[in-house]
Amino acid sequence: MRYARVAAIEEAYAKAEISQTLSPRDHMYNTGPDWYFTVGADGMRVVFRALATSAMAEPKRILDLPCGHGRVARHLRAAFPRAEITFADIETDGADFCAAEFGGQALHSQADLTRVDFGGQYDLIWIGSLFTHVDASRAAVWTRHLCRSLAPRGVLIATLHGNWSREVQRSYGAMIGDGEWQRILAGCDATGWGYAPYPDTPDYGVSLCQASAVLAMASRVEGVRILGYNERAWAGNHDVLMLEARDRMEPW
Template identity: 40%
Template sequence: MYNLDLIGKTVADYNAYAVDTEIAPNDLMNNQWYFEVGRSAVEVILAGMMASYVHRVDRVLDLPCGHGRVLRHLVRMFPHAQFHACDLDTDGVAYCAQRYNAVPVVSKPELTEVDFGTQFELIWVGSLFTHVAEEQTERWLAHLARFLAPNGIVVATMHGRWSEHVNRRSPYLGADRWPQVMAGYNARGYGYADYVQAESSQYVPGNYGISMAKPQAMMRLLEPIQGVRLFSYNERAWADHQDVIVYGRPSYDESWA
């Protein structure tokens, strides 16, 4: 919407230089899909931009940044932007600050306690809401909206309907806790269960596990947030796995000029 020039420039900037191939020694995301997943984030962000009113990108937040699996692509997309890298993993935050000149932001288990201190045209949230309960997702969606620039967007991923099939092939967590996820999913459209300590390097009891949500459940959580609108919802969009939701400003009820 009215931002074709930005889309064209972003693609040209991304293609102008090769993406950094150094992987941090402590990067737990390192696997055979590492660069493919990062590249897929480029595509879903471009689609989100196309669906929105973003016409410039000066500040970008990557949350959770890890060790830069996606950030290495973002800095190619927006070479003149300021980047903020946020995570509970302090080693990852430090690496992103050193390697990609990002502003380091050490997160907290309760995200609403983090004040980012600025506004962003783009907030990328790759696989955060996939790990928290419905009440947290509701709070955190609204909290991130507070830090959006006037035409800013949040591009966030979620385990959607496809994830029930994925779990049969590659279980997300122990079989004893998956029925808890499905019980909430079938009853309310949003299910969650905790990891056990052996399943996660960032174990936070009662605060970190696996979630799965139907599209209408995510709409229910977004609808009460003041000052934003829903731009798009795409199933299996990120790496043919996670759903992608895009919301942001201007508000759905902003008057015509």
């Protein structure tokens, strides 16, 4: 997108009213009310940065996956008031809440994302804190699947637990038990992507990645280009991978 256009969208967003309506079941608010709104807003800074480096015209169709109960969704709606937005989550209540509150379509996801038909042709796919909870093979397969739902020149943004998450686990509040964390560290040191499930959910837990492993995974996805990898780009916490639906081997 042209920088000037991104700047104009950002300026309008800065003046827009952000919905303050909360669901009582919003886990992200209930566990972090103090930073809920700033973290949501910072997601937009990431989006604007990705758009400014992309070759797209303007996002008209957006997928927020997983939307939760709208920590970022409310900001996406404020920044892109005319866009068609699909709010997807396995927690159906969250997707329904976002669709009703912020205006858009709810999509009820499944544990295996490859079974979900996202409908395709999204200009922007925002994946806030999903790959932070799955193993490397799931993240790779899901990235491929989601990239197939991008419109030409569309952008996919996924957040990840990078090096900083070691410090988060150590000093700011454990994301998972110590035994599991030791397995995650060992996996990350051995392969670049560590993972351990939460006690009750074999396919869902906590991951920890090295940027090199994420980039290696992304470089094997056909039909896209890596737009960027930024450490601690989302709210000074998650790393961010940005892909663009533009074949890296497109002839000159």
